Amino acid sequence: MTPITIYDIAKEAGVSSATVSRVLNNTAPVKASTRAKINAIIEKHQFQPNALARSLLKRETGTIAIIMPDITNPFFPEVFRGAENEARKKGHTFFLCNSAGDYSRESEYLSVLREKRVDGIIFLGGRINLAQCPPELAQEMIELSRHVPIVLVNGNIPKSGLPRVFTDEAKGAELATQHLIDLGHRNVAFLGGLEPFSTTTAKVKGFRATLRRNGIPYRPNSVLYGGFSITDGKTLMSRLLGMEDRPSAVFCVNDFTAIGAIKAAMEHGLRIPEDISIVGFDDTLLANAVVPELTTVTQNANELGALSVELLHRLITKDKARKPIALEPRLIVRKSTGPANRSEG
Amino acid sequence: MTPITIYDIAKEAGVSSATVSRVLNNTAPVKASTRAKINAIIEKHQFQPNALARSLLKRETGTIAIIMPDITNPFFPEVFRGAENEARKKGHTFFLCNSAGDYSRESEYLSVLREKRVDGIIFLGGRINLAQCPPELAQEMIELSRHVPIVLVNGNIPKSGLPRVFTDEAKGAELATQHLIDLGHRNVAFLGGLEPFSTTTAKVKGFRATLRRNGIPYRPNSVLYGGFSITDGKTLMSRLLGMEDRPSAVFCVNDFTAIGAIKAAMEHGLRIPEDISIVGFDDTLLANAVVPELTTVTQNANELGALSVELLHRLITKDKARKPIALEPRLIVRKSTGPANRSEG
DNA sequence: CTGAAAGCGCTAACAT
DNA sequence: ATGTTAGCGCTTTCAG
Numbered sequence: 275m276t277p278i279t280i281y282d283i284a285k286e287a288g289v290s291s292a293t294v295s296r297v298l299n300n301t302a303p304v305k306a307s308t309r310a311k312i313n314a315i316i317e318k319h320q321f322q323p324n325a326l327a328r329s330l331l332k333r334e335t336g337t338i339a340i341i342m343p344d345i346t347n348p349f350f351p352e353v354f355r356g357a358e359n360e361a362r363k364k365g366h367t368f369f370l371c372n373s374a375g376d377y378s379r380e381s382e383y384l385s386v387l388r389e390k391r392v393d394g395i396i397f398l399g400g401r402i403n404l405a406q407c408p409p410e411l412a413q414e415m416i417e418l419s420r421h422v423p424i425v426l427v428n429g430n431i432p433k434s435g436l437p438r439v440f441t442d443e444a445k446g447a448e449l450a451t452q453h454l455i456d457l458g459h460r461n462v463a464f465l466g467g468l469e470p471f472s473t474t475t476a477k478v479k480g481f482r483a484t485l486r487r488n489g490i491p492y493r494p495n496s497v498l499y500g501g502f503s504i505t506d507g508k509t510l511m512s513r514l515l516g517m518e519d520r521p522s523a524v525f526c527v528n529d530f531t532a533i534g535a536i537k538a539a540m541e542h543g544l545r546i547p548e549d550i551s552i553v554g555f556d557d558t559l560l561a562n563a564v565v566p567e568l569t570t571v572t573q574n575a576n577e578l579g580a581l582s583v584e585l586l587h588r589l590i591t592k593d594k595a596r597k598p599i600a601l602e603p604r605l606i607v608r609k610s611t612g613p614a615n616r617s618e619g
Numbered sequence: 620m621t622p623i624t625i626y627d628i629a630k631e632a633g634v635s636s637a638t639v640s641r642v643l644n645n646t647a648p649v650k651a652s653t654r655a656k657i658n659a660i661i662e663k664h665q666f667q668p669n670a671l672a673r674s675l676l677k678r679e680t681g682t683i684a685i686i687m688p689d690i691t692n693p694f695f696p697e698v699f700r701g702a703e704n705e706a707r708k709k710g711h712t713f714f715l716c717n718s719a720g721d722y723s724r725e726s727e728y729l730s731v732l733r734e735k736r737v738d739g740i741i742f743l744g745g746r747i748n749l750a751q752c753p754p755e756l757a758q759e760m761i762e763l764s765r766h767v768p769i770v771l772v773n774g775n776i777p778k779s780g781l782p783r784v785f786t787d788e789a790k791g792a793e794l795a796t797q798h799l800i801d802l803g804h805r806n807v808a809f810l811g812g813l814e815p816f817s818t819t820t821a822k823v824k825g826f827r828a829t830l831r832r833n834g835i836p837y838r839p840n841s842v843l844y845g846g847f848s849i850t851d852g853k854t855l856m857s858r859l860l861g862m863e864d865r866p867s868a869v870f871c872v873n874d875f876t877a878i879g880a881i882k883a884a885m886e887h888g889l890r891i892p893e894d895i896s897i898v899g900f901d902d903t904l905l906a907n908a909v910v911p912e913l914t915t916v917t918q919n920a921n922e923l924g925a926l927s928v929e930l931l932h933r934l935i936t937k938d939k940a941r942k943p944i945a946l947e948p949r950l951i952v953r954k955s956t957g958p959a960n961r962s963e964g
Numbered sequence: 965c966t967g968a969a970a971g972c973g974c975t976a977a978c979a980t
Numbered sequence: 981a982t983g984t985t986a987g988c989g990c991t992t993t994c995a996g
Contacts, residue, residue, distance in 0.1 A: 275680065277678075277766070277989095279988095279989055280989065280991095281989080281990095281991085282992065289966075290966065290967045290968075291967090291989090291990075291991090292966070292967060292968080292969095292991080292992080293966060294967085295968085295969080295990070295992085296965090296991095297990055298990095298991095299991080301991080302965080302966090303965065304965070304966085305965060305966085308965085308966085319980085320766075321955070322730065322734050322766075323734060323989080323990070324675070324734065324988085324989050324990070325672050325674040325731075325736065325990095326680070326733035326736055326779075326988085326989075326990090327675050327734070327736045327971095327972085327988070327989035327991090328989080328990055328991075329671050329990095330671040330672050330675055330972050330973065330974090330988090330990075331971080331972045331989090331990055331991055331992085332990090332991075333622075333673070333972075334974085335735075339714075343920060345690070345696040345699055345700070345715075346696045346697065346700060346904070348691070348693060351690040351691045351696060351937045352691065353692070354690055354717065355691060355717070358717055365736075367728075367731050368716075369714040369715065369716065370685075370690075370714065370716075370717075371713075371714065372699065372703055372714040372715075372996085383712075385667065386712050387669035388667050389667050389668060390670045390680075390712075391670065391671055398745070417665055419669075421622070462866075466763075468641050479833050504904075504907065504908060508808055528981090533908045536910070537910055539898070540994040546696075559691070559849070559905075560905070560908050561731060561851060561903075562849065563785055563882075563905050563908060564908060564909060564910070565881070565882055565885055565909070565910065586660075598919070602946060622973090624972090624973055624974085626972060626973080626974095633982085634973090634982075635983045635984075636973090636974075636983090637975080637976085637983060637984080637985095638982055638983080639981085640974070640976090640981085641975095641981090643974095643975095644975080646975085646976085647981080647982090648981065649981070649982080650981060650982085653981085653982085668973080668974070669972085669973050669974070670974095670976090671972085671973075672972070672973035672974040672975085672988085673974055673975075674974095674988095675972095675974075675988045675989065675990090676973090676974055676975055676976085676987080676988045677974090677975075677988085678988075706967065741993070802990065858969080904977085942980095957979055
């Protein structure tokens with residue numbers, strides 16, 4: 275059970291460890307017969323070189339890691355997939371770490387990953403989505419980035435100049451809102467999210483800008499914050515439906531809250547989209563699972579992941595491409611939105 | 620940018636590397652003043668010890684990895700969560716690898732993980748769910764297990780004696796089927812899955828056993844295989860609805876296919892559960908997202924993950940607890956099932 | 965084409 | 981309480 279080493283192989287083959295290393299890595303010509311003999315012995319013992327020793331020497335591990343806030347939200351596995359595929363193409367092993375959106379856990383992983391000398395880190399969620407990231411947390415990222423290449427996805431540390439790729443969420447919100455307005459809706463609400471998060475504020479910004487551009491007056495209580503989960507969506511929608519002057523269309527911060535909104539609306543006996551239109555965000559698998567299928571904004575999660583790895587890879591290979599990469603979101607119209615009911619507001 | 624080492628710290632502090640190591644690991648008493656000085660220097664340089672060097676020496680990495688087949692199926696992230704939390708409690712770093720259900724990718728990861736000397740591996744899906752696992756693939760697992768502790772989750776390599784924890788899926792199927800029968804359904808179908816997978820055959824077995832136990836004759840075409848996705852569920856359900864003597868209740872291989880089945884039924888103008896009852900499996904977040912909410916069987920994904928890590932941990936610490944651990948599934952009755960319509964069959 | 969030897973960064977005896 | 985030293989398993993000059 276004591277792991278076998280390159281020396282054991284060498285001894286058994288009657289050669290030096292250098293020669294074994296050479297056949298292992300194809301790093302210099304080796305006589306065919308010795309090569310064969312060595313390979314046979316390797317095979318026989320199922321020898322696998324110790325990557326720790328190798329990495330220690332070469333100062334690279336061939337590994338990159340991704341830190342995400344919530345593996346349970348289907349959006350993230352989707353970007354993971356895109357990232358992983360790209361990483362594999364580049365010959366990197368790809369690991370996922372789940373921060374659960376917990377800042378101290380983020381710090382923990384950041385630190386562990388550095389110690390383990392990963393070649394690069396992709397970072398999503400948590401602190402980089404904060405409208406106001408606490409200085410220590412921001413500082414930590416900046417300092418880390420001096421030791422290991424890191425790219426931020428769908429977030430930012432302002433003024434840090436940290437490389438990043440992101441979806442233009444305000445733009446996505448504009449698409450969604452305009453879609454609703456084009457359908458004749460004049461009273462539309464924004465539902466879900468939390469004010470401290472830039473991902474929320476960006477969407478609200480796009481939402482309000484679109485209202486304004488279309489000459490629709492902004493009603494202060496047409497924006498209802500409250501969270502990101504299905505339950506939150508349900509709660510918020512119930513509240514919305516209790517209001518006088520109830521909106522005929524709702525744009526939700528993500529698919530989760532949109533699903534919650536749909537459920538609440540149905541429980542109140544409303545039909546969708548006849549009585550109320552609902553738009554989500556992210557185009558997760560939930561959007562297709564639900565009846566009626568959800569109109570939503572896609573962030574191209576796969577591509578987002580792939581581009582992040584590509585950028586990271588450029589960083590790793592010393593190419594200093596630091597210009598942020600923005601991705602265009604796209605509206606996907608399905609069954610949860612329809613024309614405004616002209617008899618109402 | 621050249622990483623700083625323990626020697627650099629030692630030199631700057633005017634001590635030996637051993638002393639620095641001691642304060643780093645609290646492995647022997649160090650005079651308070653020197654300790655302070657060293658810590659200050661460490662702080663100043665943001666020094667982080669190289670885990671590769673340390674692991675190389677100590678022959679352990681403090682890392683365990685989990686290989687899963689489809690991070691995009693919400694069931695798996697859920698077991699990941701349970702596993703990760705448990706791993707953290709035990710002081711292990713936890714990484715996820717996504718095999719995408721691809722056997723060669725599994726092999727690849729298995730190999731990489733061994734080279735990187737992870738302390739243990741948790742393995743889900745893919746080859747261990749095959750009713751007939753190809754001998755090479757089985758052999759690979761068995762040989763690997765001689766080098767690194769490994770636990771199989773919800774699967775098996777027959778006769779390997781490999782440690783495992785699993786949900787009793789046949790039992791889950793019995794629960795679901797009995798529930799339907801208790802509601803008065805006599806014509807019930809099994810929908811989805813693929814015959815080569817043990818996770819499918821186990822459920823069918825439970826399904827048929829329950830029919831038999833209740834004196835309900837088995838109709839050969841009441842079992843419709845075809846896949847695991849929402850789309851598959853939809854397709855299969857459409858086929859089912861086209862049959863004469865259409866069943867009044869359907870038990871689906873997982874939540875995905877159940878959702879697909881619901882969508883197909885609705886498109887055919889059927890009401891759920893008034894016209895047809897549908898049961899899923901896994902209790903993923905989809906079950907709660909959909910209207911009507913899905914009656915389903917839970918596998919306690921979180922616990923499954925936690926127990927796996929616990930078992931793995933015992934293996935790592937040399938405790939030879941190899942007895943398979945079985946988890947009891949549980950039926951969760953929601954809105955997609957109801958009494959059989961007595962006017963029909 | 966092959967071997968000897970140094971060293972990657974750290975820890976753990978063994979001294980002192 | 982601290983320093984010296986010998987590796988952990990591998991790759992890589994430098995010789996031959």
